[in-house]
Amino acid sequence: MDLAIAKESQQEHLLSPEAITTANVLRKKSNDSLASESIYYLDPSEHFRPEHKSPEEYRIYTINQDDYIQKRVFDTYRLMHTNQTLEFARNRLHHWTRFDKLKMTIMDALENLNCLVDESDPDVDLPNIIHAFQTAERIREAHPDLDWFHLTGLIHDLGKLMAVYGEPQWAVVGDTFPLGCQVAKSVVYAEQTFMDNPDTTNSDYNTEYGIYQPNCGLKQVVMSWGHDEYMYQVLKNHPDCSLPEQAFYIIRFHSFYPWHTGGDYYHLCSKHDLHMLPWIREFNKFDLYSKTPEIPDIPKLVPYYQSLIDKYIPGLVSW
Numbered sequence: 001m002d003l004a005i006a007k008e009s010q011q012e013h014l015l016s017p018e019a020i021t022t023a024n025v026l027r028k029k030s031n032d033s034l035a036s037e038s039i040y041y042l043d044p045s046e047h048f049r050p051e052h053k054s055p056e057e058y059r060i061y062t063i064n065q066d067d068y069i070q071k072r073v074f075d076t077y078r079l080m081h082t083n084q085t086l087e088f089a090r091n092r093l094h095h096w097t098r099f100d101k102l103k104m105t106i107m108d109a110l111e112n113l114n115c116l117v118d119e120s121d122p123d124v125d126l127p128n129i130i131h132a133f134q135t136a137e138r139i140r141e142a143h144p145d146l147d148w149f150h151l152t153g154l155i156h157d158l159g160k161l162m163a164v165y166g167e168p169q170w171a172v173v174g175d176t177f178p179l180g181c182q183v184a185k186s187v188v189y190a191e192q193t194f195m196d197n198p199d200t201t202n203s204d205y206n207t208e209y210g211i212y213q214p215n216c217g218l219k220q221v222v223m224s225w226g227h228d229e230y231m232y233q234v235l236k237n238h239p240d241c242s243l244p245e246q247a248f249y250i251i252r253f254h255s256f257y258p259w260h261t262g263g264d265y266y267h268l269c270s271k272h273d274l275h276m277l278p279w280i281r282e283f284n285k286f287d288l289y290s291k292t293p294e295i296p297d298i299p300k301l302v303p304y305y306q307s308l309i310d311k312y313i314p315g316l317v318s319w
């Protein structure tokens with residue numbers, strides 16, 4: 001199994017646990033198969049990794065063009081904030097919700113995600129599957145009885161599969177924000193990255209409410225296109241998905257930092273959104289601060305999570 005190869009590969013390199021934590025573990029996708037041989041190598045950017053981070057050090061978005069990770073993050077947001085328009089997001093929703101791309105189980109989808117390093121994330125340079133298991137395990141420690149919450153942690157970023165299948169990272173990863181209305185100040189790099197976005201000069205879209213009514217509810221709002229909305233749509237489309245509403249909500253809005261952390265866009269929220277907000281905030285603790293360098297023993301964890309998948313999202317899922 002691919003994950004077993006990954007684990008073995010770490011051992012083969014005779015890396016001490018400490019050395020593993022500082023290794024930038026990247027996996028290269030082979031041309032013919034997404035789930036083939038794993039290749040690990042050390043990366044000189046290791047000193048940017050979160051080994052010694054305290055909570056207040058996460059999500060620091062500065063612009064230092066000499067810093068490889070910071071530059072990568074800034075470039076991803078610049079492209080996102082230039083190209084994410086209301087029309088673009090509506091188009092991508094239409095394209096990806098045809099669900100005619102492939103059929104794959106949740107566990108296979110997780111393995112596919114092993115290829116991906118999130119270019120918008122200043123805190124982590126590990127393949128996403130490690131982040132998935134780290135998040136799930138942290139939630140499990142804190143909420144042992146909420147098995148649906150463990151599974152939510154595991155799958156929350158699965159929508160990033162779009163990047164493996166050709167969607168540019170700026171339309172997959174990173175924080176999301178509402179389209180069709182004014183960009184709030186708390187959006188990352190709001191002042192430096194929107195000047196070439198045509199929606200910002202469209203008078204129908206560039207007011208506080210834009211195309212929306214006061215307190216219309218986030219479900220009426222078109223968010224910038226990304227992995228949150230896609231995964232929400234994938235689950236909604238799966239006839240046998242029995243996750244509770246909180247799980248759907250967390251998956252759909254966990255990247256909406258300008259709202260759940262920045263405190264903006266409350267004027268678009270319904271009572272229901274405010275009712276759900278504590279769940280997003282609870283989830284966010286584990287999503288953010290689980291980005292530590294310890295590599296979870298994934299093969300050992302697979303049986304437990306497979307049982308949750310069988311319970312809540314069984315069978316082949318359409319992507």
Ligand SMILES: [Fe+2]
Pocket residue numbers: 156157227254255
């Ligand atoms: Fe995410």
Ligand SMILES: [Fe+2]
Pocket residue numbers: 131135156157287
């Ligand atoms: Fe995440």
